[in-house]
Amino acid sequence: MPNSTPDLIDPASLAFKTVLDQLAPTDATVLIIGETGTGKEVMARYLHYHSQRRQHPFVAVNCGALTESLAESELFGHEKGAFTGAMDRHQGWFEAAEGGTLLLDEIGELNPSLQVKLLRVLQEREITRVGSSRTVKVNVRVIAATNIDLAVAIRERRFREDLFYRLNVASVTLPPLRQRSEDIPLLARHFLQLYARRLGRPQLSLSDEAIATLVDYPWPGNIRELENTLHNAVLLSKESQVTSQQLRLGTLAANDTSAGEDKLDSFLRQQLQESDGPLYPRVMSSLVKNAYELSQGNQLQTASLLGISRNTLRTHLGHLGLIKPRRSLGSHASQPPPDRAIRERELRIGYQKFGNLGILKARQSLEKQLAGKGVSVLWSEFPAGPQLLHALNNREIDFGTTGEVPPLFAQANNSSMVYVAWEPAAPQSVALMVAKDSGIDSIAALKGKRIVVNKGSNVHFLLLQILDEAGLALDDVRIVYAPPKYPLTPGELAAVDAWMMWDPLLSDAEQGGQLQVIANGVGRVHNHQFYLADRAFTQHSGDLVQVLMSALEQAGRYIDGHRREAAALLSVELGIPAGSLVHALERRSHQTQRMNLAIIREQQRIADRFYALGLLPRAIKVRDAVWQQ
Numbered sequence: 008m009p010n011s012t013p014d015l016i017d018p019a020s021l022a023f024k025t026v027l028d029q030l031a032p033t034d035a036t037v038l039i040i041g042e043t044g045t046g047k048e049v050m051a052r053y054l055h056y057h058s059q060r061r062q063h064p065f066v067a068v069n070c071g072a073l074t075e076s077l078a079e080s081e082l083f084g085h086e087k088g089a090f091t092g093a094m095d096r097h098q099g100w101f102e103a104a105e106g107g108t109l110l111l112d113e114i115g116e117l118n119p120s121l122q123v124k125l126l127r128v129l130q131e132r133e134i135t136r137v138g139s140s141r142t143v144k145v146n147v148r149v150i151a152a153t154n155i156d157l158a159v160a161i162r163e164r165r166f167r168e169d170l171f172y173r174l175n176v177a178s179v180t181l182p183p184l185r186q187r188s189e190d191i192p193l194l195a196r197h198f199l200q201l202y203a204r205r206l207g208r209p210q211l212s213l214s215d216e217a218i219a220t221l222v223d224y225p226w227p228g229n230i231r232e233l234e235n236t237l238h239n240a241v242l243l244s245k246e247s248q249v250t251s252q253q254l255r256l257g258t259l260a261a262n263d264t265s266a267g268e269d270k271l272d273s274f275l276r277q278q279l280q281e282s283d284g285p286l287y288p289r290v291m292s293s294l295v296k297n298a299y300e301l302s303q304g305n306q307l308q309t310a311s312l313l314g315i316s317r318n319t320l321r322t323h324l325g326h327l328g329l330i331k332p333r334r335s336l337g338s339h340a341s342q343p344p345p346d347r348a349i350r351e352r353e354l355r356i357g358y359q360k361f362g363n364l365g366i367l368k369a370r371q372s373l374e375k376q377l378a379g380k381g382v383s384v385l386w387s388e389f390p391a392g393p394q395l396l397h398a399l400n401n402r403e404i405d406f407g408t409t410g411e412v413p414p415l416f417a418q419a420n421n422s423s424m425v426y427v428a429w430e431p432a433a434p435q436s437v438a439l440m441v442a443k444d445s446g447i448d449s450i451a452a453l454k455g456k457r458i459v460v461n462k463g464s465n466v467h468f469l470l471l472q473i474l475d476e477a478g479l480a481l482d483d484v485r486i487v488y489a490p491p492k493y494p495l496t497p498g499e500l501a502a503v504d505a506w507m508m509w510d511p512l513l514s515d516a517e518q519g520g521q522l523q524v525i526a527n528g529v530g531r532v533h534n535h536q537f538y539l540a541d542r543a544f545t546q547h548s549g550d551l552v553q554v555l556m557s558a559l560e561q562a563g564r565y566i567d568g569h570r571r572e573a574a575a576l577l578s579v580e581l582g583i584p585a586g587s588l589v590h591a592l593e594r595r596s597h598q599t600q601r602m603n604l605a606i607i608r609e610q611q612r613i614a615d616r617f618y619a620l621g622l623l624p625r626a627i628k629v630r631d632a633v634w635q636q
Contacts, residue, residue, distance in 0.1 A: 030177055031057035036129065038174045039152040041181030044231030047152040048110060050179060055108040056498040060148060063107030064457070064487060064502050068100045071116035071319065078121055079137055083128075086138035101134050103487050104147045107502070114151040114174065115160050116319060119167070126170045149174075184226040184233065191222050194230065198237035199249065206241055206584050213249050220251040238582050295323045304385040330403075354551050355385045357395040357407030360581050361511045362536065363430070363562045363597055364408055369576045370565075373558045382551065391464050391490065396539070399424050405544040406555060410465035411535045415614050418632050419623040423542045425634045426602050428556060430536040430563070433595030434528030436510040437469050442500050443523050450477040450526055456504035457485045465534055466507035472531040494519055514591035515583050533609065538599070545634050552634070556599065563597035602633050
């Protein structure tokens with residue numbers, strides 16, 4: 008049950024309560040097994056918040072989202088100079104969870120070399136940072152979660168048997184929602200009330216017909232899909248009662264789940280009997296190709312539909328030839344394939360749901376514009392700028408947008424990106440927030456406090472500026488690296504002292520009542536937004552860049568002229584009330600502008616300061632990374 012409190016409210020969860028209450032006070036490592044969306048993280052949070060560690064951090068790490076090159080550094084930390092770009096000592100997830108609980112989600116996706124190191128950590132209760140020979144003792148309770156059959160992974164030599172036994176001290180298996188139909192009405196009413204209250208519509212209820220539809224639906228996405236369905240229904244409902252039509256579950260609700268499973272079993276049995284060759288690779292290829300087509304090329308949606316991580320999906324897509332392999336940055340990288348002009352071209356865009364690109368995707372206007380030109384548009388969603396820049400540098404996307412700080416670090420690390428355009432600054436759209444009843448009323452009061460920061464984002468620079476005003480350094484506070492989130496559970500509010508946030512979550516938090524701003528970016532940072540492209544892409548597809556820029560300029564005019572309509576479109580995508588999004592959209596101008604000398608000089612000043620402070624490994628010239636139209 009993502010985004011809900013750690014309280015367990017449905018009958019099946021209550022059935023687990025006795026087991027969980029026995030495990031919670033101990034330090035035993037627990038393995039939670041269940042399909043995607045069954046509530047594994049909720050169970051982990053319950054164990055944490057009912058343990059003696061509840062006053063310390065709960066940190067959740069998705070092992071499937073850790074890139075192989077950075078996974079060790081993310082888990083165990085690194086020393087300054089350990090590798091290119093390591094400009095300071097970095098605290099890993101184990102140290103960030105000191106005294107508390109670390110959830111290793113999707114543990115089955117961890118690469119084999121890290122499995123060996125994790126086994127040692129669990130045995131010795133100590134970690135070694137990358138670039139160091141000194142061990143650091145850690146006091147962390149580990150909970151692991153998986154949606155794959157680890158016994159099969161062990162047989163296929165994808166998972167270490169000794170690590171499995173070390174993790175499986177105690178285990179909890181969560182049944183899928185389709186096997187818990189009696190729990191669906193209570194869960195549905197819980198989520199309806201949760202989002203109805205949040206949107207100021209507490210009178211909403213579910214019709215009897217809607218309840219019957221929910222009970223009959225097979226729920227392949229389990230509790231997470233149920234929550235998203237009710238959230239969407241609240242957003243769409245204009246009456247006091249939600250009907251089955253507003254649930255948008257299609258015709259699947261009319262099909263009996265067990266009958267569907269029987270048909271699938273019969274079909275597979277028939278294929279096994281009639282097949283001349285191995286069936287498994289054919290079935291996997293068909294599953295991945297169909298899911299990819301249904302998701303219109305969106306890798307995150309495809310992975311979610313299949314119930315696998317994006318890293319695993321990309322391996323399948325690469326084998327099928329549906330995505331291009333990562334290319335080196337050698338001298339031939341800028342040359343397009345010789346047959347590119349006669350094949351259908353692709354425009355691969357990395358986006359975050361908020362802003363011009365989010366609106367452009369929601370309105371599908373770019374696809375319509377390019378439909379007759381033999382160009383297909385592929386969208387990939389990213390949680391923040393650093394991840395998007397990583398994809399851009401690895402030629403996984405052609406174009407994307409991020410704030411002003413991450414591109415500077417990318418240039419200093421020899422990224423092949425170029426600046427294409429920018430949007431005006433909005434310093435009020437980034438801020439440091441504390442709980443309303445925290446007692447922290449000044450920047451100086453942050454000394455020794457835990458502050459959540461999304462690693463590599465614009466708010467890193469804002470935090471430096473804020474601390475500098477009070478004569479503090481990063482060593483004077485305790486940094487916890489985690490992506491932004493709102494609303495916060497009671498346990499999260501108790502475990503952390505301050506949060507670095509940006510719009511649209513910042514606007515939602517300001518209106519939600521849990522948190523308050525003690526410092527924002529005004530007078531401290533600019534917070535421009537930049538559009539970036541792969542250098543080679545701009546050289547051989549400059550015509551597409553021009554089309555894209557015109558579309559972004561139109562999207563910006565649409566947002567600034569129709570903010571409420573734009574907020575309504577984004578509200579469905581983001582799951583954030585339209586009122587909060589209107590407030591966030593009003594904070595900035597969305598007028599996309601081509602790069603000019605003034606903005607280049609401004610970015611150069613920031614880059615020079617970063618280099619002088621030793622934050623960049625080399626001096627850069629921003630002008631050298633600007634697209635020459």
